[in-house]
Amino acid sequence: MPRFDEYTGEHLIPPYRILDLTDRRAAFCGRLLADYGADVVKVEPPSGDPSRTLGPYPGDVPDAEQSLDFYFYNTNKRSITLDLETETGRGLFRRLAADADVIIESYDRHYLADRGIGYDDLRGDNPGLVLASVTPFGSTGEWADYAGDDLVVMAASGYMQITGEPDEPPVRQGNEHSHYPGAQYAAVGILAALYYRDFADGGVGQHIDVSSQEALITYYTDAHPALLWRKLGQNVTRVGTNSTLVIPLGAYPCQDGWIAAGVITPREWDALAEWIHEVTGNDEVLNEAYRGGNQDRAEHIDIITALFLEFAENFTVQELFHEGQRRNLVFLPVNEVADLLADPQLAESGFWYDIEHEDASIGTIKYPLGIFHSEEVSARRRPAPALGADNMAVYQGELGMTADELATLRGDGII
Amino acid sequence: MTSANTEAPAALAGIRVVEFGPYVALPLTGRILGSLGAEVIKVETNKVLDEMSFIPAWSRGAGQPEYQRGKRRITLDVRTEAGRDLMLEMVRISDVFMTNFRRNVLDRWGIDFPEIRKQRPDAIIMWQTGLGGHGPYYTYKSFGILVQHLSGVSLMTGLPDEPPGVVNTSYSDYHTGVFQPAGIIAALMRRNLTGKTATLESSIFKSGVATGGPALLDYQVNGRGPQRQGNRDAWAVPHNVYACAGEDRYIAIAVSDDEQWARLRRAMGDPEWASAAEYETRLGRRRNEDALDAGIAEWTRQHESLALMETLQAAGVPAGMVSQGQDLNANAHLKSREFYQDTQYWEAQRGVKATEWTEGESVSWSIPAKMSATPIPFSKYSNIGEDNAYVFGQLLGMPDDEIERLESEGVIY
Numbered sequence: 001m002p003r004f005d006e007y008t009g010e011h012l013i014p015p016y017r018i019l020d021l022t023d024r025r026a027a028f029c030g031r032l033l034a035d036y037g038a039d040v041v042k043v044e045p046p047s048g049d050p051s052r053t054l055g056p057y058p059g060d061v062p063d064a065e066q067s068l069d070f071y072f073y074n075t076n077k078r079s080i081t082l083d084l085e086t087e088t089g090r091g092l093f094r095r096l097a098a099d100a101d102v103i104i105e106s107y108d109r110h111y112l113a114d115r116g117i118g119y120d121d122l123r124g125d126n127p128g129l130v131l132a133s134v135t136p137f138g139s140t141g142e143w144a145d146y147a148g149d150d151l152v153v154m155a156a157s158g159y160m161q162i163t164g165e166p167d168e169p170p171v172r173q174g175n176e177h178s179h180y181p182g183a184q185y186a187a188v189g190i191l192a193a194l195y196y197r198d199f200a201d202g203g204v205g206q207h208i209d210v211s212s213q214e215a216l217i218t219y220y221t222d223a224h225p226a227l228l229w230r231k232l233g234q235n236v237t238r239v240g241t242n243s244t245l246v247i248p249l250g251a252y253p254c255q256d257g258w259i260a261a262g263v264i265t266p267r268e269w270d271a272l273a274e275w276i277h278e279v280t281g282n283d284e285v286l287n288e289a290y291r292g293g294n295q296d297r298a299e300h301i302d303i304i305t306a307l308f309l310e311f312a313e314n315f316t317v318q319e320l321f322h323e324g325q326r327r328n329l330v331f332l333p334v335n336e337v338a339d340l341l342a343d344p345q346l347a348e349s350g351f352w353y354d355i356e357h358e359d360a361s362i363g364t365i366k367y368p369l370g371i372f373h374s375e376e377v378s379a380r381r382r383p384a385p386a387l388g389a390d391n392m393a394v395y396q397g398e399l400g401m402t403a404d405e406l407a408t409l410r411g412d413g414i415i
Numbered sequence: 416m417t418s419a420n421t422e423a424p425a426a427l428a429g430i431r432v433v434e435f436g437p438y439v440a441l442p443l444t445g446r447i448l449g450s451l452g453a454e455v456i457k458v459e460t461n462k463v464l465d466e467m468s469f470i471p472a473w474s475r476g477a478g479q480p481e482y483q484r485g486k487r488r489i490t491l492d493v494r495t496e497a498g499r500d501l502m503l504e505m506v507r508i509s510d511v512f513m514t515n516f517r518r519n520v521l522d523r524w525g526i527d528f529p530e531i532r533k534q535r536p537d538a539i540i541m542w543q544t545g546l547g548g549h550g551p552y553y554t555y556k557s558f559g560i561l562v563q564h565l566s567g568v569s570l571m572t573g574l575p576d577e578p579p580g581v582v583n584t585s586y587s588d589y590h591t592g593v594f595q596p597a598g599i600i601a602a603l604m605r606r607n608l609t610g611k612t613a614t615l616e617s618s619i620f621k622s623g624v625a626t627g628g629p630a631l632l633d634y635q636v637n638g639r640g641p642q643r644q645g646n647r648d649a650w651a652v653p654h655n656v657y658a659c660a661g662e663d664r665y666i667a668i669a670v671s672d673d674e675q676w677a678r679l680r681r682a683m684g685d686p687e688w689a690s691a692a693e694y695e696t697r698l699g700r701r702r703n704e705d706a707l708d709a710g711i712a713e714w715t716r717q718h719e720s721l722a723l724m725e726t727l728q729a730a731g732v733p734a735g736m737v738s739q740g741q742d743l744n745a746n747a748h749l750k751s752r753e754f755y756q757d758t759q760y761w762e763a764q765r766g767v768k769a770t771e772w773t774e775g776e777s778v779s780w781s782i783p784a785k786m787s788a789t790p791i792p793f794s795k796y797s798n799i800g801e802d803n804a805y806v807f808g809q810l811l812g813m814p815d816d817e818i819e820r821l822e823s824e825g826v827i828y
Contacts, residue, residue: 009609014605072631144748156738160656160667169646174643175626177568180626181783188593192600199604200428207786210784220584220589221481222478224477227476236583239583258578262561334564349547365636366631372615374614
């Protein structure tokens with residue numbers, strides 16, 4: 001593996017060459033691999049990845065080079081432009097694919113094959129190629145041609161069914177949560193396929209098919225609607241801010257925000273009741289009927305919630321958080337983004353990485369790159385690339401094209 | 416696409432992992448590695464059973480068949496001297512040691528990371544915690560479902576001025592569980608190429624924040640908090656869930672351009688209201704989004720959600736029913752992909768040895784990735800201690816009478 005002659009292990013992932021043809025629904029896969037060391041080259045149409053035209057932008061001024069959405073999903077990648085709708089563009093893509101370890105894509109399932117650049121077309125020249133497809137419903141089955149974005153995947157997986165208030169419609173989780181599970185499973189599959197190819201006796205690449213719907217279903221296994229229906233003929237419900245099963249559990253208003261709390265064991269209840277009594281002097285909280293495990297309090301949810309609210313209004317979020325934890329209770333702040341950026345635990349665990357943007361209106365900002373903290377390896381810290389920033393390096397430096405040839409391609413709108 | 420050659424070895428065949436710790440995220444990591452072909456040895460003891468076994472989720476058939484499948488499950492009390500020695504013997508023949516116990520607890524048992532390294536200098540160590548392995552929250556407690564508040568996501572969900580928007584699950588556990596195999600496989604590659612090992616620390620808190628999205632940048636650049644917009648979207652319009660026929664039934668419709676809107680209009684039968692000029696453009700639809708949503712809902716509530724999804728998708732409109740349990744069970748698409756599989760499980764009983772638990776039937780998912788060259792089997796699901804003979808006898812070469820002696824002494828228990 002000559003590509004790795006220079007690799008000394010500074011980053012966790014060896015510098016595998018990965019061509020990233022995903023849109024924002026699966027872009028996190030390449031980002032995860034790039035953050036930890038892979039050489040991920042985003043292949044964009046000459047007009048740029050569609051997410052470049054999505055905000056938010058600095059000062060809300062649309063600028064394809066300043067989309068914060070694009071920035072988030074594409075750190076540490078490089079960028080080349082290439083028009084796959086032209087035969088010349090596809091010819092160049094075949095040459096790039098012949099020397100790539102991995103392609104990640106999220107097109108409709110026939111898109112690449114219809115253009116003669118699907119997995120079966122490319123592996124002839126590159127038997128070691130690993131091609132991962134991340135699509136809303138996977139590459140096979142009755143719904144394989146169905147289209148969807150985050151909202152559709154969240155609905156079809158059933159994840160939305162349990163998100164929101166019980167007497168209101170289902171709501172989507174606001175971080176566009178369905179973008180992550182499929183991308184994460186694809187990253188695991190890609191690394192496993194490369195391990196098999198290079199470090200076991202495999203020698204060959206393969207195709208990986210990931211359904212975002214399926215991946216998201218696995219992310220709420222504790223609710224497990226298929227099983228609940230099969231066993232009891234019931235459905236999991238939306239519970240809103242508070243749980244009706246574990247009491248108190250949920251988020252409660254206090255002086256300057258919301259506190260999340262969860263009390264399950266008899267010992268935890270006794271500790272909480274004592275604390276509430278100290279603060280409010282209300283003897284009702286010591287009622288023997290409320291003691292015991294969480295199910296014992298279920299019929300008293302209204303009075304217990306009222307007692308808790310009367311208590312919580314005496315404190316700030318941070319006071320409840322730290323004093324609750326000191327009393328061995330699961331109290332956690334309901335954080336805003338500002339709180340996360342200031343959080344001492346995240347700061348100390350090497351989670352945020354400062355990335356410097358050339359544009360002074362952005363400057364240096366923090367990115368969440370440190371999923372794995374390690375003394376031995378570090379994440380990379382390059383911002384998302386400008387459109388086509390690496391055209392010269394890739395087309396001239398690697399494919400050996402001349403400046404004139406590059407200019408011609410540019411003139412023809414291929415790159 | 417070629418289907419997996421079941422004769423081929425699995426991708427991670429030859430890798431051995433020691434998994435030591437309860438709950439969701441860490442066992443899920445072991446399940447994924449095991450499904451990819453690693454030999455995962457899960458170390459447990461009947462003396463202190465995983466609390467997750469006792470959570471009354473759907474008669475207890477939920478979770479354990481997903482998290483514990485495809486492992487060699489052994490019983491070993493590492494708090495005994497003989498137990499600790501056996502643990503270290505297993506570490507010597509393993510590539511990976513992963514745990515979610517705290518360092519002071521591991522140290523008390525004589526299996527803290529320096530000792531692991533001493534036994535196996537090139538071991539990859541994955542250490543997972545809830546809030547962090549050191550730092551100000553080191554001693555703090557958390558659990559899954561509340562991490563969505565801690566990680567900032569509940570205040571991205573729902574609408575402004577509403578309480579935090581909550582999903583009724585501990586999804587961050589799953590994020591962590593799926594991040595970790597990626598880190599472990601990469602660390603094995605790095606070890607093979609450079610001879611260097613690595614200790615990786617992950618936390619459920621960090622996993623939750625890492626998937627917070629562009630809102631994390633927007634605050635820093637523009638000084639504003641997350642834009643809570645319910646089911647609406649910064650770009651696409653209409654983009655919402657709409658009530659369908661029946662109790663608590665909904666469909667999501669996501670129209671991202673004018674062409675899709677024209678298709679939706681035709682699918683609705685070109686009602687007069689929808690032909691209004693203001694709806695023809697995205698900006699026009701945005702300005703009149705409330706009326707637009709009301710008009711669409713008027714139509715959707717006359718239809719059943721699955722049929723409507725199929726109609727709209729056939730017409731080229733991105734749409735998805737909000738699935739419930741009966742839908743997922745009966746779904747022809749998921750069936751043809753063999754996503755759900757029947758499985759056995761064991762009904763956990765406190766104070767009863769796991770081998771005495773009653774066996775029942777459950778339904779479980781297969782790994783949501785299909786690989787064309789290497790199999791990802793829906794592996795065997797062993798009960799606690801079921802693989803003692805294999806691990807202690809075959810792998811460690813212990814004679815039967817010694818295994819029996821340690822069983823009777825409560826070491827292998």
